[in-house]
Amino acid sequence: MTFVRNAWYVAAWSAEVPEDRPFSRTLLGEPVMLFRDAQGRALALADRCPHRFAPLHKGDVRDGTVGCPYHGLRFDGTGRCTLNPHGDGRIPEAARVRSYPLCERHGAIWIWMGEPARVDAANAALPDFSFIDPAQNEVSTGYLRTRAHYQLSADNLLDLSHFQYLHPDTLGSAAIARDPGRFAQAGDTVRAHRCAQAEELPSFVAQAFGVPAGMRVDRHLEVRWDPPGLMAIDVGVAPAGMPHGRVSRSAHLLTPETRTSTHYFFAFGVPKTLGAAARMLVDYALAGLMTPFRDEDLPMLEAQQAALGDADFWACRPVLLPIDGGAIRARRVMESKLAEEAQ
Amino acid sequence: MTFVRNAWYVAAWSAEVPEDRPFSRTLLGEPVMLFRDAQGRALALADRCPHRFAPLHKGDVRDGTVGCPYHGLRFDGTGRCTLNPHGDGRIPEAARVRSYPLCERHGAIWIWMGEPARVDAANAALPDFSFIDPAQNEVSTGYLRTRAHYQLSADNLLDLSHFQYLHPDTLGSAAIARDPGRFAQAGDTVRAHRCAQAEELPSFVAQAFGVPAGMRVDRHLEVRWDPPGLMAIDVGVAPAGMPHGRVSRSAHLLTPETRTSTHYFFAFGVPKTLGAAARMLVDYALAGLMTPFRDEDLPMLEAQQAALGDADFWACRPVLLPIDGGAIRARRVMESKLAEEAQ
Amino acid sequence: MTFVRNAWYVAAWSAEVPEDRPFSRTLLGEPVMLFRDAQGRALALADRCPHRFAPLHKGDVRDGTVGCPYHGLRFDGTGRCTLNPHGDGRIPEAARVRSYPLCERHGAIWIWMGEPARVDAANAALPDFSFIDPAQNEVSTGYLRTRAHYQLSADNLLDLSHFQYLHPDTLGSAAIARDPGRFAQAGDTVRAHRCAQAEELPSFVAQAFGVPAGMRVDRHLEVRWDPPGLMAIDVGVAPAGMPHGRVSRSAHLLTPETRTSTHYFFAFGVPKTLGAAARMLVDYALAGLMTPFRDEDLPMLEAQQAALGDADFWACRPVLLPIDGGAIRARRVMESKLAEEAQ
Numbered sequence A, B, C: 001m002t003f004v005r006n007a008w009y010v011a012a013w014s015a016e017v018p019e020d021r022p023f024s025r026t027l028l029g030e031p032v033m034l035f036r037d038a039q040g041r042a043l044a045l046a047d048r049c050p051h052r053f054a055p056l057h058k059g060d061v062r063d064g065t066v067g068c069p070y071h072g073l074r075f076d077g078t079g080r081c082t083l084n085p086h087g088d089g090r091i092p093e094a095a096r097v098r099s100y101p102l103c104e105r106h107g108a109i110w111i112w113m114g115e116p117a118r119v120d121a122a123n124a125a126l127p128d129f130s131f132i133d134p135a136q137n138e139v140s141t142g143y144l145r146t147r148a149h150y151q152l153s154a155d156n157l158l159d160l161s162h163f164q165y166l167h168p169d170t171l172g173s174a175a176i177a178r179d180p181g182r183f184a185q186a187g188d189t190v191r192a193h194r195c196a197q198a199e200e201l202p203s204f205v206a207q208a209f210g211v212p213a214g215m216r217v218d219r220h221l222e223v224r225w226d227p228p229g230l231m232a233i234d235v236g237v238a239p240a241g242m243p244h245g246r247v248s249r250s251a252h253l254l255t256p257e258t259r260t261s262t263h264y265f266f267a268f269g270v271p272k273t274l275g276a277a278a279r280m281l282v283d284y285a286l287a288g289l290m291t292p293f294r295d296e297d298l299p300m301l302e303a304q305q306a307a308l309g310d311a312d313f314w315a316c317r318p319v320l321l322p323i324d325g326g327a328i329r330a331r332r333v334m335e336s337k338l339a340e341e342a343q
Ligand code: FES
Pocket: A049, A050, A051, A052, A053, A054, A068, A069, A070, A071, A072, A073
C-alpha cells in the first residue's frame, strides 16, 4: 500500500476549477478530472476515457457532462456514459468511468479516493479549517508542487526549529531555535509547540504583526497535524510577559501527487470582522512567505528526496533528535493507517 | 516478441537519404544506418561498429562503403569489413555488421528486418502504393515522430469517426460522425468505409475538392490497412446523389521506432496527367493536414500512450464500440503474426 | 561490485575547493562534500546529513566544521557532530557522517573510498605525476564530465590510432595511424607506444613543438596507465633520425561519477625552468586540445555508452584488433581488482 486512501485530501482550491471547463491533476498516483455541473457543484472522474484512454479533461463540459475529446462519448458526474454519438447510439455496459466523492468546504475541493462506505464517518471527523473559509474570512491561497514525498513536508512543518537555519532572512530567530519544543498527541491529532520569550522579532514577522522595531515580544508557534497531512499553524505574538496578543493562522494541506511528489496547498485567513486590514494582512503573509516556501523549503525537500531516492525513510536510519517529536508521531499515525488499510 | 519482423517497413522517404552521407534512424528498436553506393542504390547496416560500438552513421561514405568515425574500419553494404587501416591490415573474421535487405519503391526506402529467406514472398505481396510513385504522380510527403505505439496510429486512421471531435475545424462534420462505418477483411487486408450523404463540406475539404460553398455533396472515406501498418485513404467527393466525383488519395505508413514510439510517414499523390493543378493539390493537402496531424492527432496519441504507460492495450480493458470494427481486425491480424513469429 | 574502491581517485583539482565554502561532487556513485579547515587542509564527508538527509554542501563552513543547512547540526572533518544547537544540545551517538581519507598532491585532491586500513600501502604505490605539480611546473588543468563508463575513456587514451579518424584536423596523421602500436605490462602498469617516422606534423602539433612547416620529424607517443584510471601521455618530437627532441607531458585522470559517467581531469605541465615559454606552452596545449576532447572524444564516448546501454562491455562481444593491446590489458587489471575486492 502506497497511500492511505480512506481520507479526505484536498484536490484543488475551489477557484482552480472554473464553471465552464475541466481541470486535471494527478492525485495519489491517479489522473483525476474535476469539473462543475450547471449548479456549480464540483465533480470528479478518473481522467481516462474507457474507450481508448483519451484524457477526458481535454474535452468539453456541458450540462454536468464531459465529452471525450477523441470520439465524443459523454459522461456525467457519476461516471455513467450518457451519449454515444455514433451509429445507433447504443451505450455499452462497460462504458463507465470511476467517479470520486467530493465535497467543497472552506474554499477547497476535497476528494475521497477510498471505500465509498466510509465517507460519512470521515466527513464528521474532518478537522476544523473554518479559519480559511472565505464566507467569514479574508483568505489568500497558494499552491506549490514539490518533487518530494508528502511526509517530508509534514516533517518540515512539525519542526519549526528549521526557521533559524533555512529561513534566516524572514522567520529565523535564535530564540525560536533554542526551544526544543513540546509535542502532544490526542487520538490521531499531533500538536507541536515552540516559543520564544522576550525576543526581538525578525523584521518580516514584526511587520506582519504590526510590532514596532525593537519591541520585545513572546512568540508562540502552535502546529496541529491531522492525517493524512492536514495542518494548521497558529503564530501568536504578545508583548513580552503579556498573556494575550495577536494570532495569525494558516492552513497547510498536503496531498500526494505520486509516491515522490506532493501538492502543497497553503492559505492564510483573517476574520472579515477585522475590516479593511484583513485583506492587507493575508496578502502580506502570502507575498512574504511564498519566497521562503518556494526558494528555501522546496529545494530542501527535493534534495532530501533525491538523497532518499527509492529507499524507505526508516531504511535510511535517520538520527532522531528531540526536535523530531512531532514528526515522528505523525509518521507513526500514518504507518498504522496504512497497515490497517493493507489488511 | 515485440515487433513483427517478417514485413516490409518504410525506413525513410527516398529524399531523406542523400548520395554523399549516411542517414540514421532507430527502427524496431534497432539503430540503423542508411547510405547509398556509387550507383545511388540504398543500403542499410546496423548503426554500430563491431569494434568499439561507434555509430557508423557519423562516418564517411565512399565507393559504397562507410568508414567508422573512431578507428577507420570500413564496411560495405553487405556488412563485410573491407579495410583495416592499422598495422598489417588483417581483418578479423568477426568484423562484420548486420546488413538489412532494402528496396526503394514509390519514393520510399523499405527495409526488411526479418528472416532473409522470406523476403521474396513478402515482396510480391506488398500492397499497391503506386499512387504516390513520383514517376507518375505529383507527390507531397510528410513525416512525424509520435511517442506512442504504432498500433494507436492505425486505430486512429481506421476509425475516422474522430474527425468531428478531434478535428472540428478542418475535417469534422456531423454527417461523417453519425455513420457507424462498415468494415471488411480479405486475407490480411482490412477495409473501413464511412460516408456522409448530401452534406455541406467543412471549408478546408470543400476547397481541396474545388466544391463551391453551400453545395451539397456525398463524401466517401475508404481506408485500407495492410500489415504491419501500411495504409491508404481514399476520399471521394461527388455532387449529392451522383455516382462519380473526385477522389483524393493518401498513404499513411507506420514504422515502430521503439515499443512506444512511431515513425509516421504520410504522402499525398495526384496523377501528373492532371497537369499543373496536380502540384497545387498535393501541396494544399500537405499544408492543410500537417496542422491537424501534428497539433491534434499527435498529442492525442501521446496522451493515450501516457495513459497506457507500460501496460498492454488489452490489459487495460478498452470498451469496444461498433466504430472500432476496423481497428480491432487490424490488431487481430498483427497479434496472429506476432504469435506465428514467436513459434 | 561496481567500482574498485581500494584506490586513490582524483576528487577535484585543488583550485576547485575554495577556502570558505563547500564543494560537492558525486564520486563512485556517492555524493561527497569537500571543504577546507582553517589551515586550508582539504576534508571530505558524505554529502548527506544523518538527521534528515539534507545536502551538507549547501551549509556553511566555519573553523573546520560544516553546518547542516536544515537544522544546523555541525560536523567536523572526521564526520563527528560537534554541535546540536537545539534544547539541551545533547548529541546522539548516531549523529556521524562518513568521512573519507584525502590527500592533496600535484595540484589535485585525491580521495580514498575503500578500506581505511589499506590507505598507506596504496599511498606509497601512487604513480608519479610530479610533472603536473605546480611547485615545479607551469600547469594548465581541464575538466570534462562524460556520460560514459570511465573504462571507455581509458580505451580511448590507450589507443591513439584514433587520432587520424576522430581528430583529423588537430592530431591526426596517416603515419601515426599506420603503426599498430606496441604494448607492455609491468605489474599493474600498462604502457602503449606508437610512433611515426619522418612525418610532417599536423600544424597544431607542429606549432606546439615549435617545428617549422615542412620539417620532417619522428613523433613518439608513450601512454602509461595505472589503475584505477591514472594516465600519463608523453609526446616526443625530434628531427627525423635524431635521438633527442622535445617531450610534452600530460596527465589524464579518470574518476567514475556513476556506473555510466566519468569525471575526466586532464592537465599539461612544463617545468618552470623553461622560463616564460612554459606558461605559454601549457596554455596553448589546453586551448588547442579542449576542442577535440570536448567536441570529438566526448560525443564518441557518449555514443559508445548509448550503444552499450546497460549491457556489459564483453557481453556485447567487441571485435579485437591489434591496436587494442593496451586497452585490453588495462581492462584485465581492473577486472582482477574487482574480483579480488568482491571476495
Ligand atoms: S477515447 Fe473516448 S470516446 Fe474514444
